Amino acid sequence: MAGKPVIEIKGLSYRYERETVLDNITLTVPENAFLGVVGPNGSGKSTLMKLILGLLKPQHGEIYLFGQEIRRFKNWEKVGYVSQKANSFNTGFPATVFEVVSSGLTKKMGLFKFLKKEDKNKVSKALESVGMLEFSFKNIGELSGGQQQRVFIARALVSDPELLILDEPTVGVDAHNVNSFYQMLGDLNKNRGITLLMVTHDIGTVSDKVTHVACLNKTLHFHGNTEEFEQLERNGLSEIYGHEVHLLDHHHEHEHGGVTR
């Protein structure tokens, strides 16, 4: 079921001022994949996401989104994003939850367009899908950190993206909601065919949802489907790549795409 690539990265390197944080990354994300990106703190995961989103410009290498070279890519409304720092925004900002989620439609609606009835329905639906509909008319600053994070997830979903990029989206979300959130991601991936790219520190919890795993630590240490990853892990991957925790600790069966190394 490996479709055509949604993201193609070739020989990508990036450095901030002096320090190289990504070195020669080559990675392909096929259509319909759910790729979990793991790696220790400071391994360049967020940097990689920002490069894919066009927020940073690479010094070396190429990035293709939906087959288009990133500098010429224009259809950003196809890409949803939940950033790692979503909950460090200006909490005093005087906007309602509804207004925040509506802002996710800005690019899709285009210039000089105003929110119509059907757009408002989409906003309500997105809020409902993260269980935040009843908070629609509260100011965003009046919510807890976890609730705010769910609002940002709704903002990313409202434009019906084909590719959803999530950088540690569940930080501050409680266990119950994390589970239903992963359930929702699994549904989006399986039923609506959305390609997902998620940075996470607890790959164990989502291992039955993700189809592929990438281990990053400046270079790409491993990239393949979930089963291969488990195998590798049993053979002592943790040591090679410096992550001390058990990444996958339960077994399960699921279908997945081919190797795309």
Next chain:
Amino acid sequence: MIEAILRYEFLQNAFMTGILIGLVAPLLGVFIVVRRLSLIADALSHVTLAGIAASLLLEKKFLMFSGLNPLYMGMVFSVGGSLFIEKLRGVYKHYQELAIPIILSGGIGLGVIFISLADGFNTDLFSYLFGSVTAVSRADLWTILAITITVAIVIFLLYKELFLLSFDEEYAKASGLAAKSIHFIFIIMVALVIAASMRVVGILLVSSLMTLPVAASIRIAKGFKQTIFLSVIFGEISVLSGLSLAYYMDLAPGGTIVIISVFILILAILIKKSGFRKIA
């Protein structure tokens, strides 16, 4: 009061510009405050002052410049200053607020040099410092009307883009918004509104008209649209009651307007404290 307004043109000019400024300063001010750029208004007002001093100097030294409205030169300096701030913010990526004191002191420095070159000015400059309602001409009124209409239309048309940029700049960029261009348009509008407002409240008080009504409204408003609405209401109340009070009690209008805004702000804080919850 109404009679007096109907009778005297200078009062008409004063009240009309007052109404316009009371609308446009808080309207733009909401975006300035939520983007934490309040101090930029201060910096730009000092650059505007330098422009006005330059214009007055030219007027004094060269005959061909006599009759030039200092407002225009003030606007040119203000817009120039805003572009310079953007450049500096790019240079000092991690200390973006540094751009503000640099521009602010640069503006004052230039202003003082121009004033000394002219061997001082008459009361003209004083009226720009603290605002002078009697000095508002018909030409000023038309300029301010044009600026108000332009800014109101741009904000209306770019509302959702400005909102997104203000709320979450990174997300705005990630969703492919032309963040740079939008921000550029925004900062030009700020420069224009500052130049327009100074006739009424004066350079030294311009930023207060952009921030105080917003500060009050943020305390009690629910949502962004309501914040804008209340800010404009507070701005209009301050300007209109300030001008009237100044007229009857023979006070400085700029100062009176600002003190009323402060009063409204204190009320808003007290209302919120007393458990009077947000209005729905």
